[in-house]
Amino acid sequence: MIKVYSTMTRQKEELKVTNNKIKLFVCGPTVYDYSHIGHARTYISFDVIVRYLKHEGYSVFYLQNITDIDDKIIKRAKENNEDPLELSHRFEKEYLKDMETLNVSNVNFYARATEHMNEIINQIQDLIDKGYAYDTETGVYFDVSKFEDFGKLSNRNLDDLQNTRIQIDSTKKDPKDFALWKKQDEQPYWESPWGNGRPGWHIEDTAITEAYFGPQYDIHGGGLDLIFPHHDAEIAQMEASSGKEPLVEYWMHTGFLNVSGEKMSKSLGNFITIKELLEIVTPEVYRFFVLSTHYRSPIDFSEDTLKQAENSLKRIQNTGKIIIDKLTEDNLPEGKVLDEDLELFKEEFFNAMNNDFNTPIALSNLFDFTHKINKAISSNEVSRNTLNNIVETFKDIESILGFDIIVEDDMVSDVSGDLLNIITEIREDLRSKKDWDLADKIRDELANLDITLEDK
Structure with missing residues (x-):
């Protein structure tokens, strides 16, 4: 019996699914830069979770989205004088290379947001038709006051939305309402019933999961930082649209990754990409490092721990x-x-x-x-x-x-045969001089390396 900790209930629950089939969605990256070691921590963790589920006889369809259009992508493209979609698809390729190198191999499908615009538009229209969203001169917004349980995953209330990424817009009914569609005539944009524009961040995921899994599925994963407001917004969108709850049975989240005890950020100079990481360690070492800490716990990256x-x-x-x-x-x-x-x-x-x-x-x-x-x-x-x-x-x-x-490689041993012979000869000299303490210390230190010496 497999027990899974669900963020929604704050307790471990027995994993129960229909016909041993599991639909799993994990939030993918926004591809405007090289992926970092925090991304790697989350995706390695879920790769192992899926590997184990398959080992135990479950059939798992693992879906991940790729946010290939976003404010950050557009901003970086302007800085680079580059087409936003060319930039995002370039970094998407780099992300997939990183995942392959780290042996993250169990994602069945990567779904680009830009290839699911019809699904996104249809879901937004459905929310408007059901009274959960409204159209303004700047975009289409989700009316959070209409969804009674908003914040039920994070256990936070609507007032907390004041301190999130939601932008101030005088055209909205309430500053806490979040964008489903952002109107704009600057490329890249897509046509919609409400004018040219592009989707908000939250709606991408629910439109994609509904397309592949329907309105309800088994497991949703991601980093701890995504719980509020992103995953709370996903719940509100999909449950409001479908009229069914829960959106998912089990919410799973990976803990934060810090660098030498501090939050990783470019401003602190401790931001490490996966490519930079793999210049100093092998992919297997980083996998081992990640798995040495429970996926829900915070993990501290440093030279010593590595x-x-x-x-x-x-x-x-x-x-x-x-x-x-x-x-x-x-x-x-x-x-x-x-x-x-x-x-x-x-x-x-x-x-x-x-x-x-x-x-x-x-x-x-x-x-x-x-x-x-x-x-x-x-x-x-x-x-x-x-x-x-x-x-x-x-x-x-x-x-x-x-x-x-x-x-099966002679290089795997961290003590070569020649060096071991030298150490044992020195130890025999010490024993012949009756320097038992130092001889015993050498034996004990070798034992810590799983090398056993027997005195004959």
Whole structure:
């Protein structure tokens, strides 16, 4: 049984869907610049969630939108003296390249806002017809006073809208009403019953999800910063238009990503794009870094935490290499050493994933098991059959986490054979001089790297 934390109810709930089919929508990027490491955190998290759902037998259709027309896009295009749609489609390609590099591979379809204008216009007209929206000389606006439960996802009231992105416009009935359609005659624009213009931000998502999923679906995901007003606005639009509720059964949100304890921003000089990230670490290291923190928790990015992730991944992969090397040997022992440990590890790993996709606990269980593996292999106690079962299990887990554990590459070890020989020779010299404390310290430090020395 998989339990999912729903932002709407503020509690974990059993995942219940019809015929094991899941419709999942996650808010995609506004493509006016290179995507940053905060985007990567969210999309890696949902990639693993989808991987696990599929592993457990669910059929998942994962939809993501691409906001390819927006105020920010138009502003950046003017600064670059570039066509807005050419700019957005250029950065869309860069985003998709980044996702491919990070092994985010489970999105079934990316839906551009500009390719769903008919759906957007139809949904706006429906809201007007039902009395939830009105037309002015500047645009079409959603009348928030008409939707009784506005803010029910964030538990915030209408007065809080005063401090959001909603622009002051004297033509609106209320400053808190938000734009569904923005009138303009400057390209790019689209024709509509209310004049030339382009859509507001919130309406894109509900028009797109209605086109593919209908008025109700299973899971909606995104970053914590999108809950208010964006996701509250989505709920109001779709439930007002369809007359059905809830819009979705489970709302899932990833926590904030900070850089060295501070919010990431260009003004602070700590804004890091995915491309900049991948100049200093491998995609697998960043995936491991992301999964080391629960998807709902805040995560702190720094050189130290990234290095810790790199070292931890190397240690796990080093165990994988040790297993592969051991399997090349003849005359491995018989017996069932590690068999019970393997079954316990699988139980604990999948229990963690079933509990709201708790990847840090799952990784902790993986670490504990690799310690047992290293110890048993160094003592030559593990049978070939058990080692093969471990490899099979690790391959299964790789498909969920999206990074390799079994890496048949001499470079994965973070201590080369030559360096290890030098260290052991120095330690033997220390023991011969009866410098037991320093010799023991070297042995203990090597043990922390999953390298076991036995004194004969």
